[in-house]
Amino acid sequence: MSALSFSKISASLNALLATIGLATVAALTTPDITGQTRSALEIVLACVWAAYVLQLVETLIMQRKRDIHGRTLEIAVDVLSVLVPLAAFFFVRGRDQSLYCAIWLLKPLRGSTFFRLLGRVLTKEARNLIGVTSIFVIVLFGAALAAYVIERDVQPDKFGSIPLAMWWAVVTLSTTGYGDEIPQSFAGRVLAGLVMMSGIGIFALWAGILATGFYEEVRRQDFVRNWQLVAAVPLFQKLGSGALIEIVRALRPRVVPAGGIICRKGEAGDQMFFIVEGRVSVATPNPVELGSGSFFGEMALITGAPRSATVSATTEVSLLSLYSSDFQMLSSSSPEIADVIRRTALERRGTPPKS
Amino acid sequence: MSALSFSKISASLNALLATIGLATVAALTTPDITGQTRSALEIVLACVWAAYVLQLVETLIMQRKRDIHGRTLEIAVDVLSVLVPLAAFFFVRGRDQSLYCAIWLLKPLRGSTFFRLLGRVLTKEARNLIGVTSIFVIVLFGAALAAYVIERDVQPDKFGSIPLAMWWAVVTLSTTGYGDEIPQSFAGRVLAGLVMMSGIGIFALWAGILATGFYEEVRRQDFVRNWQLVAAVPLFQKLGSGALIEIVRALRPRVVPAGGIICRKGEAGDQMFFIVEGRVSVATPNPVELGSGSFFGEMALITGAPRSATVSATTEVSLLSLYSSDFQMLSSSSPEIADVIRRTALERRGTPPKS
Amino acid sequence: MSALSFSKISASLNALLATIGLATVAALTTPDITGQTRSALEIVLACVWAAYVLQLVETLIMQRKRDIHGRTLEIAVDVLSVLVPLAAFFFVRGRDQSLYCAIWLLKPLRGSTFFRLLGRVLTKEARNLIGVTSIFVIVLFGAALAAYVIERDVQPDKFGSIPLAMWWAVVTLSTTGYGDEIPQSFAGRVLAGLVMMSGIGIFALWAGILATGFYEEVRRQDFVRNWQLVAAVPLFQKLGSGALIEIVRALRPRVVPAGGIICRKGEAGDQMFFIVEGRVSVATPNPVELGSGSFFGEMALITGAPRSATVSATTEVSLLSLYSSDFQMLSSSSPEIADVIRRTALERRGTPPKS
Amino acid sequence: MSALSFSKISASLNALLATIGLATVAALTTPDITGQTRSALEIVLACVWAAYVLQLVETLIMQRKRDIHGRTLEIAVDVLSVLVPLAAFFFVRGRDQSLYCAIWLLKPLRGSTFFRLLGRVLTKEARNLIGVTSIFVIVLFGAALAAYVIERDVQPDKFGSIPLAMWWAVVTLSTTGYGDEIPQSFAGRVLAGLVMMSGIGIFALWAGILATGFYEEVRRQDFVRNWQLVAAVPLFQKLGSGALIEIVRALRPRVVPAGGIICRKGEAGDQMFFIVEGRVSVATPNPVELGSGSFFGEMALITGAPRSATVSATTEVSLLSLYSSDFQMLSSSSPEIADVIRRTALERRGTPPKS
Numbered sequence A, B, C, D: 001m002s003a004l005s006f007s008k009i010s011a012s013l014n015a016l017l018a019t020i021g022l023a024t025v026a027a028l029t030t031p032d033i034t035g036q037t038r039s040a041l042e043i044v045l046a047c048v049w050a051a052y053v054l055q056l057v058e059t060l061i062m063q064r065k066r067d068i069h070g071r072t073l074e075i076a077v078d079v080l081s082v083l084v085p086l087a088a089f090f091f092v093r094g095r096d097q098s099l100y101c102a103i104w105l106l107k108p109l110r111g112s113t114f115f116r117l118l119g120r121v122l123t124k125e126a127r128n129l130i131g132v133t134s135i136f137v138i139v140l141f142g143a144a145l146a147a148y149v150i151e152r153d154v155q156p157d158k159f160g161s162i163p164l165a166m167w168w169a170v171v172t173l174s175t176t177g178y179g180d181e182i183p184q185s186f187a188g189r190v191l192a193g194l195v196m197m198s199g200i201g202i203f204a205l206w207a208g209i210l211a212t213g214f215y216e217e218v219r220r221q222d223f224v225r226n227w228q229l230v231a232a233v234p235l236f237q238k239l240g241s242g243a244l245i246e247i248v249r250a251l252r253p254r255v256v257p258a259g260g261i262i263c264r265k266g267e268a269g270d271q272m273f274f275i276v277e278g279r280v281s282v283a284t285p286n287p288v289e290l291g292s293g294s295f296f297g298e299m300a301l302i303t304g305a306p307r308s309a310t311v312s313a314t315t316e317v318s319l320l321s322l323y324s325s326d327f328q329m330l331s332s333s334s335p336e337i338a339d340v341i342r343r344t345a346l347e348r349r350g351t352p353p354k355s
Helices: A002-028 A035-066 A072-091 A095-109 A113-122 A126-151 A163-174 A186-231 A240-250 A322-334 A335-350 B004-026 B036-064 B072-091 B095-109 B113-124 B126-149 B162-173 B184-232 B241-250 B324-333 B335-350 C002-028 C033-064 C072-091 C093-109 C115-123 C128-150 C162-173 C186-231 C239-248 C325-332 C333-352 D001-029 D035-066 D072-091 D095-111 D114-125 D127-151 D162-173 D186-230 D241-250 D322-332 D336-350
Strands: A252-256 A261-263 A272-276 A280-282 A288-290 A311-313 A317-325 B252-256 B262-263 B272-276 B280-282 B288-289 B312-313 B317-323 C252-256 C261-263 C271-277 C280-282 C287-288 C312-313 C317-323 D252-256 D262-264 D269-276 D281-282 D288-290 D312-314 D317-323
Touching: A002 A035, A002 A095, A002 B126, A002 B162, A035 A072, A035 A095, A072 A095, A072 A261, A072 C239, A095 B126, A113 A126, A113 A186, A113 B126, A126 A163, A126 A186, A126 D114, A163 A186, A163 B184, A186 B184, A186 C186, A186 D162, A240 B317, A288 B280, A317 A322, A335 C271, B004 B036, B004 B095, B004 C128, B004 C162, B036 B095, B095 C128, B113 B126, B113 B184, B126 B162, B126 B184, B162 B184, B162 C186, B184 C186, B184 D186, B288 C239, B317 B324, B335 C072, B335 D288, C002 C033, C002 D127, C002 D162, C033 C072, C033 C093, C093 D001, C093 D127, C093 D312, C115 C128, C115 C186, C115 D127, C128 C162, C162 C186, C162 C287, C162 C325, C162 D186, C186 D186, C186 D322, C239 D241, C317 C325, D001 D095, D035 D072, D072 D186, D114 D127, D114 D241, D127 D162, D127 D186
Parallel strands: none
Antiparallel strands: A252 A317, A261 A311, A272 A317, A280 A288, A280 A311, B252 B317, B262 B312, B272 B317, B280 B288, B280 B312, C252 C317, C261 C312, C271 C317, C280 C287, C280 C312, D252 D317, D262 D312, D269 D317, D281 D288, D281 D312
């Protein structure tokens, strides 16, 4: 857990450091920054660099200690972030020195789960994305050729060769439309209209493929993660796989940090909670602690009464919430689960809750 | 029900008031509005403000009476909508006074179900959206850096520093293309083409993630809502959960206000109706009232005959429609339901319909 | 069938007539068209109008004869298409007379299934689309207000009032970027960047909602249509609803006009066909006719041999194709169907095919 | 297999040749290329053409030898790619001669699986795409008409006829925004804002339809392909169709070329592999070969231990991977499969693995 939370801090810190560093690089290129301001900014850069040296050292130590495989990418990023600016400092003269700190753009790629997800989607959809890109290129060349043929006599300075016309084509096909090159002839304008529509179509294809890829991958990830959490709750282990799939889709995972309030006494409740990992404390007259495998908050679902006690997290807890409406669904498809929950609820009404 | 309809009116009224108020604010900033017109517009603003004071009072009274929790956001919006313009009236001098009424932009957020849905989607997809946004920022900085290096000697006034180049980059990456800064060198134009394509790609990623998030959330909401409605119809309560899921997907919810016509005598019918809540009146020679749990319009599905009577809503009714084609599907997967419907239809042919 | 094919012709004819009519209207507004050309074009308009009068008459006759309900919209469009140009001819003087023929833009809405689908999607997603549109308006006003405050002193002619700034905001938020109004201050440019990103985000929301709506509606329509077709094939009627759902998803509907070739002798085949409606002729030495409920082309799936005979449509036929890969799937999930198909195939090898 | 890999090489080679050829065509149109450079480029074109002649010859020979049907499109592309430049060489004079090589843009369509997928999606969604395109045209004409009426007196040179106004409309509706024609009146700007919003909406519709079409088609293709692979693994053949569908969704196909390393000794493993086709070699002290139908890497899933041996592909192998998390899912839904895997794993611990 502490390693996880450390890596979370380090991700935010990384983003912050990279932002500061790159903003400084950008500021250093503006002509009105001179003298002392300049030196101050250079010190900021040096500090960020120093922080990255520390991070590299820490990564290498952890690497040795824990014998973790498959972190080659992270180490490569860390090493480059330190070495490239250092090399620039020694071998490059003048203002451009600081530009090499742009290598820090790579830092956010390190340890981000999103980039891994994106990588998987892009790999899976590679064939289709290459296909659309090749359509883009074919339409681009075709449009440039046609514009060259149509407009070369009207505007020889702007459409006088295919490369020139290609600049117009890419500006138009991407619907950017700088307006520096505009067809003047009727045929040229009809062509432009078709190119714009193709641009929108290609864009739509791209969006469609990426949406498809993301949906498939995200759905799979969510299902797998929830399945693992659900499998850890004893109550669910007797169920058939059909019912389990229903439950996995109904439950929503939630993580509460240590000390966080999960529900407050007197509030209206629309969900109950299953503890996957960690411990919570129920602030009844005789405070009770519940551990992994327990559930609480079920009275809100059965009687609709407001919360009878405040529940807070003793340690970081991983919970699964079951909403009132999903509980009704669950009750009709798996009466045995609903039974266990109802029986526990009745017992607890008399005695303080036990898991 | 009346509270619900009141809140509906109040939502439309809110939108209208906010539109009038903000249009007035906009009009007041145009230089050709002076003297009497000006005063008239200021009176309009005052009226809108007064209406908001009334709304605040009403919200506070309802709050106290009904002891409703979790409306903190609404009350905050209502209080700010009244206090900010008031404070501006006393402490700000000159034309800018009325600008503070822009706080009324927050009003539509109050009580809108869409914003709650959007909030859930954004929360759920936060990690992915942050990921795409960070790609956007990385590409933006990288493009600005490259454009600065490539074009700084060609157009020092437009690409002379990274911040200047970043303006070009954001205008290009978002495919806006103002046309005030355009790369002139060959390398610069190739870069621009790549930036445009990245822009389209990032846009597509964004669209893909949001489409995924919306689809998941909307499907879940619809399913849960329909499940609750279906569970209230006695006819469906004997069914297994597999059949229930099929029915939940086949039925389409519909709300008809009191007095509304549901179907007209002599029309061709392609759907039958289940009453979830409320009452309808069937205009047969001896008019009949049907209550929640009843169904009607089934003859259209069984015999294909036109509607034999006009049915109108006595109170606001919540209905579930079953289309002809879905009925055929249902008949083969759950013959028992089809049976009950057919038997009731036969009985009704002789005697006036009963629930 | 003939009414259907007539309506198909009429749809294409409608589109053609509307295109001719509107192109003529456009041509009549160009200044270089005068004298005889002008008169010729006006005659074209008159012809289109006459065609629409005929269509109106035909619609009214059919309406009376068949006593069809629910075509009010079509009749309204037909009546308006005739009356509006007529009224313009009598009451409007000068060049603008022909502009009123723009009412013909409504013609394609008449009888198009896509517009009905679109209508359903928009109705279903209305709440979400209104929500996104209201975000668009809120961001628009907020951006205009901010741009007005930031840029009014720098460029009073372009950002001197909120309505002026709103023009900039809408051009930027939609990523159109005409380039006539561009913020010059640093704060204004940061604002512009944020507005562009919001624009992309809103666009993505819109796309996400419409994609969701379309997917749901199209999937439902396809399923319902295929289900009805599958239910008409005797072979499938003994199956349980689980197996039926699998088959409905595996089969692909296809319509072949009378006289069309369905498969050619000697070709490699990757699909077999079920006849839903209509008749086909198998060109074996003793030609055979197969009617609805029969299937053919199954040898290609079982033995992989090329087609043994050319099959053509005697009447318009509605078919369901089953691809080779789907057949393997079907074989393992519903062995009984595969059995029937295999047995029929063996019988046919000896004797000419019977259904 | 070798035919497949040959066609893969030929696809990459085709793309390369087309790129070189078309880049040369583009270069030949720039005015600063003269004399020797020009001749050199023309020789490059001739070489590409010669390569295409060879390819045509090879295609024709293969066609004759193997008696393959349904490659008409490929042959047509190959013939045109050779004949059109040849005809241009003989019948066209001057610089435009080389432009006819643009026919090579068709080459990538030849044998690409993506274009076939795209074709199927476009065919399936044709009706909806035509519908959206007709909305595009209707809005385009309507916007042009309105802009003409509103702006013709203000800017007669830019909005003086409907065709002129239509140029503005298409530039705005596609959100390209060149900025050469901008409405100046208040009404014109409101119209422009509405046109931009419609543009975004139409774009979103397009994206939604294509996303839907792609998702349906890709999901179907994946399912069918995986189903065929799974059906080839003996272990899975005893399962019911429900369990099979679950497995088909859980397994991920992967192809490893001959000599490729599948997993390395000592690495942490999160997946096991089923061999569909081909052979792998397990580098245990007594190296073992496994053939199609075998599985390996299962210890990583059962005990979580690192890989005990490096496995490499002897021939090109087609594998199905099962991830750790999916294995847990599979274990609960199909205990019999998990059992077989566990028993085999135990046996192998003592003796070297056998299939």
